[in-house]
Amino acid sequence: MVKFWPILMASSFFVMAQGATVKSQQHVLSPAQKKEVGEVVKDIILNQPELIIQSLQKFQTRQQAMAESKAVALAKENSQALFSNATDPFVGKADAKTVVVEFLDYQCGYCKRMHGVLSDYLLNHPDKIKVIYKVIPLLGDRSKQAALVALGALQQGAFKDVHQKLMDQARLSDQDITDISEKIKLSQEQKHMAELQMVQNMNLAEKLQIEATPTVYILKPDQSIQIIRGFVSSEQFGKHIDG
Numbered sequence: 001m002v003k004f005w006p007i008l009m010a011s012s013f014f015v016m017a018q019g020a021t022v023k024s025q026q027h028v029l030s031p032a033q034k035k036e037v038g039e040v041v042k043d044i045i046l047n048q049p050e051l052i053i054q055s056l057q058k059f060q061t062r063q064q065a066m067a068e069s070k071a072v073a074l075a076k077e078n079s080q081a082l083f084s085n086a087t088d089p090f091v092g093k094a095d096a097k098t099v100v101v102e103f104l105d106y107q108c109g110y111c112k113r114m115h116g117v118l119s120d121y122l123l124n125h126p127d128k129i130k131v132i133y134k135v136i137p138l139l140g141d142r143s144k145q146a147a148l149v150a151l152g153a154l155q156q157g158a159f160k161d162v163h164q165k166l167m168d169q170a171r172l173s174d175q176d177i178t179d180i181s182e183k184i185k186l187s188q189e190q191k192h193m194a195e196l197q198m199v200q201n202m203n204l205a206e207k208l209q210i211e212a213t214p215t216v217y218i219l220k221p222d223q224s225i226q227i228i229r230g231f232v233s234s235e236q237f238g239k240h241i242d243g
Helices: 004-019 031-047 049-077 079-083 109-124 141-154 157-167 174-184 188-205 234-242
Strands: 090-092 098-104 131-136 215-219 227-230
Touching: 031 049, 049 079, 049 227, 079 098, 079 131, 079 188, 079 215, 098 109, 109 131, 109 234, 131 141, 131 188, 141 157, 141 174, 141 188, 157 174, 227 234
Parallel strands: 098 131
Antiparallel strands: 090 131, 098 215, 215 227
């Protein structure tokens, strides 16, 4: 195929000319030129498909980078509510230089696995991080009831124990929630405060455009923010913290 680049340049001029209102015809391709451009494109598709794949991969990488930048910007815009809300339950060192925030659902299997990763890291590095829990019920009414029980227990200073019990259940049942609820016996005021906390968490998740759990935000000592979506291994989590 001859004059490859001149033909492609001509095709781009053709696209520009199509969208313009200028009457000049100097950039309009003739039928023969259009046919030749079509043959060039067909030749690339048939004989050099890797160029198309590379282009799509580059586009996808660029889109992912843009989405990540947007997510970090949203986190910074909502940093006070995300990292410094005084009513949030947390474990670890209260004034740790690294703050981890996990959005979770008690019916989410990957959240339960991520709980193990966070717990192990805290066990081995008790003074290095502060882990804040933001419970958001994305998986239906059972998730909502579990969230209300856990956040109600927060009003009694018992969040950590209830959180652990809910996380220990591989498949959370209505009876599991009822048993915990009957044991802690929440007052109406505590139930009300729990609901307010849950709604607050959901509103923040919406502002951050969180669509799934677990979603983890890490505020580093240099004030940079990293985001983990989904489950990662202990090794990977350590790299996020220490890297």
